[in-house]
Amino acid sequence: SQTIHQWPATLVQPVGSPLSLECTVEGTSNPNLYWYRQAAGRGLQLLFYSVGIGQISSEVPQNLSASRPQDRQFILSSKKLLLSDSGFYLCAWSVLDREDTEAFFGQGTRLTVV
């Protein structure tokens, strides 16, 4: 069966420090991978998506970047965190782009920038 792992679960980082969140998927190959952010009281916002190794598309301009060094690994990074980067970050994956394709989410990372 397919599983998605996301870590760490919680993170407190000072302003200006770097960030690296990792997401890995097991049990499937060539998944579409996504990074979402959920600010307090707001819906999930798509940050990045990837349809293959080294292929990253950004949905919104921001202080963050993403990389996909391996087929089932997706990394969210920042060189210098801002207070506004605080939020709940979710990694997700899906396979194929049929209209009924399911999207599966990781457990999320609660990032607090202080």
Added chain:
Amino acid sequence: KNQVEQSPQSLIILEGKNCTLQCNYTVSPFSNLRWYKQDTGRGPVSLTIMTFSENTKSNGRYTATLDADTKQSSLHITASQLSDSASYICVVSMNTGFQKLVFGTGTRLLVSP
């Protein structure tokens, strides 16, 4: 603008009662509509997914409806349980060459004993 709006924002019901959550969307091109349940501090978990041609789908005590003409959906929860306390998120998928999901802000449901 592609948006998904949900109502009510929050809801408190007694255990054993039924409730209905609403979702209106203005997303195009429409691919499918999903309802997710999100426990606090956890990732969303899918409850139902409906394509354009489906107007109702059930998953246990959860029944979702879709009216593609009026662009409205509802999620009905029957005989609520304490474990139903969570945020319920309506998500519409756009068929743009990849799965672009547009999320509602969710309805926070509290089932009280």
